[in-house]
Amino acid sequence: xxxxxxxxxxxxxxxxxxxxxxxxxxxxxxxxxxxxxxxxxxxxxxxxxxxxxxxxxxxxxxxxxxxxxxxxxxxxxxxxxxxxxxxxxxxxxxxxxxxxxxxxxxxxxxxxx
Amino acid sequence: xxxxxxxxxxxxxxxxxxxxxxxxxxxxxxxxxxxxxxxxxxxxxxxxxxxxxxxxxxxxxxxxxxxxxxxxxxxxxxxxxxxxxxxxxxxxxxxxxxxxxxxxxxxxxxxxx
Numbered sequence: 091x092x093x094x095x096x097x098x099x100x101x102x103x104x105x106x107x108x109x110x111x112x113x114x115x116x117x118x119x120x121x122x123x124x125x126x127x128x129x130x131x132x133x134x135x136x137x138x139x140x141x142x143x144x145x146x147x148x149x150x151x152x153x154x155x156x157x158x159x160x161x162x163x164x165x166x167x168x169x170x171x172x173x174x175x176x177x178x179x180x181x182x183x184x185x186x187x188x189x190x191x192x193x194x195x196x197x198x199x200x201x202x203x
Numbered sequence: 204x205x206x207x208x209x210x211x212x213x214x215x216x217x218x219x220x221x222x223x224x225x226x227x228x229x230x231x232x233x234x235x236x237x238x239x240x241x242x243x244x245x246x247x248x249x250x251x252x253x254x255x256x257x258x259x260x261x262x263x264x265x266x267x268x269x270x271x272x273x274x275x276x277x278x279x280x281x282x283x284x285x286x287x288x289x290x291x292x293x294x295x296x297x298x299x300x301x302x303x304x305x306x307x308x309x310x311x312x313x314x315x316x
Contacts, residue, residue, distance in 0.1 A: 133307030
């Protein structure tokens with residue numbers, strides 16, 4: 091089955107600096123890669139996603155890059171703010187898996203004021 | 204907009220007891236799933252359904268049953284609770300075949316003593 095590895099497990103950055111979280115996946119047929127943000131006491135919420143026919147996608151301070159050859163994708167947050175503190179999960183969906191998403195183990199991001 | 208509603212939010216069970224975690228969505232999503240979230244292990248898929256009357260096992264199905272009699276509801280049953288089932292449980296829903304956002308409920312924190 092699909093396997094998704096996520097690094098780092100914890101990340102602390104100064105407010106205003108950038109944060110990068112990286113994930114690798116095992117199944118080269120995976121074609122959809124969402125990122126979820128989970129705030130304390132809440133369910134995960136989609137913040138950005140990318141499909142396998144695109145190399146990069148941006149949405150204001152958030153961007154995701156995908157390298158299909160290397161089978162890895164990354165989340166980039168620029169100009170970090172205190173409200174960016176949360177747990178972030180990457181995920182991959184591989185075709186033929188009945189829409190099953192495989193999640194990474196999560197990154198706890200802390201923004202230091 | 205209700206989205207995905209899970210009940211209860213918190214539950215304490217004694218070993219051997221059974222219970223049902225409820226999940227309902229009002230977005231007419233075909234796909235519904237249950238995950239458990241444990242520290243350092245991300246979100247692991249328990250069971251999923253691609254439509255009413257169709258269910259299948261995920262990564263960690265042992266000790267859990269599901270049914271899908273309607274599009275809206277997808278209850279998760281713990282047959283005989285064990286301390287290893289202490290976790291936070293999330294229900295999610297999405298459309299099938301469109302690689303679109305999965306919506307999560309707020310979670311149920313279950314403790315088995």
